[in-house]
Amino acid sequence: MIERPIHLEFAHRVVFTRGAFSPGNSSLDDVLARAGDAIPRRVLVFVDGGVVGGNQNLLRDITRWFSAKDGELELIGSPVVLPGGEPCKNDWSLVPEIWSEINRSKIDRHSFVLAVGGGAFLDLVGFAASTAHRGVRLVRMPTTSLSQGDGGVGVKNGVNFFGKKNWVGSFAVPFAVVNDLTFLDSLPDKARRAGIIEAIKVALIRDRSFFEEMERRAEQLRELERDALEMVIRKSAGLHVDHIATSGDPYELGSARPLDFGHWTAHKLEQISGFSIGHGEAVAVGMAVDLVYSKRIGLISAEDCQRILRLIESVGFSVFHESLVLREDGELHVLKGLEEFREHLGGQLTITLVPEIGRKLEVNEMDKNEICAAIEELQMDSFAKTK
Ligand SMILES: NC(=O)c1ccc[n+]([C@@H]2O[C@H](COP(=O)([O-])OP(=O)(O)OC[C@H]3O[C@@H](n4cnc5c(N)ncnc54)[C@H](O)[C@@H]3O)[C@@H](O)[C@H]2O)c1
């Protein structure tokens, strides 16, 4: 047997800016220059149709911005607008459509694909880019608070197939991520708030002082004040990238997925509610279930549990949703989320819990009776609050 380790090193670059396509903004060209090869650097741009809807001048601004970089950057053709949101991950025909554009534009492994859009759109374009020529350079420009602070700064791409989420996909470190915070301005409040819950999640597993900072600024976050929201997105993106770069498992070969704290319930709730509950709201409820469960089994103190639930609520999320108590086959439907989570990760069930603020713990089983009792507790509290 011949066995050799293969080491590859990637730089994971995340840049923050405002108005990436405003005249004079050089965030994008500065980061592309890190490639170091000959100019002009060729860039094919894909834009999420939903983002264009909220930013009427975007396509004009992109074209003008590239014209001003003449000689250094070359925009290939016009920006290609495709539908975004979850439906784009369910429409396989968009994958060959993106490949066709890449082929027609003669994008090679030294050119760039720039994707501007929400997390779903980045997953789609990222997947197509990572499979064209076995992977062309991708620059992501995430446009939602969730994607700027969480998914968009990660290394995963994928589309839904066989009716299953992210069934086809790839791991690929993007060439760079450019987080343009002005895109948050065109989002509805619910979508702007959603990024805050992933920030609380990552603070709980990694960074107590960030958690405390969010406590201090909870009122501003509730009001979605720009400075507070931007601080949270920047810090959340940084912690997600730190986790990916330092946890030792960037391509998720193991069974643990700490960035998915609270997500086994969340994914199931989204599905049970027919996606009427958004990802952010579902994660808030999912974390609450795991926290109250942890308190009940003596893993976290009642004080810490209460303190975390208070922050989640004070930034504008509920910790209970009626879909939690829907039943199927004689038990709470949401409990099926545990096995589905295990299947999705493969291997042994591994759930991340939080024994104290800023620290995580992996467990390989959860007591279903205690989960039900935790859900009942959350239901009673919610009932008491509405009285
Ligand atoms: N790759 C990963 O690691 C990873 C991690 C977490 C989530 N995800 C994926 O991300 C997706 C969810 O992404 P999301 O929460 O960013 O939402 P989304 O991409 O589904 O976008 C929601 C809607 O907002 C629109 N939109 C996006 N930006 C806008 C803006 N600035 N102004 C106005 N409208 C805008 C989109 O067109 C879409 O209609 C899911 O498919 C999920 O699986 C991926």
Ligand SMILES: [Zn+2]
């Ligand atoms: Zn999430």
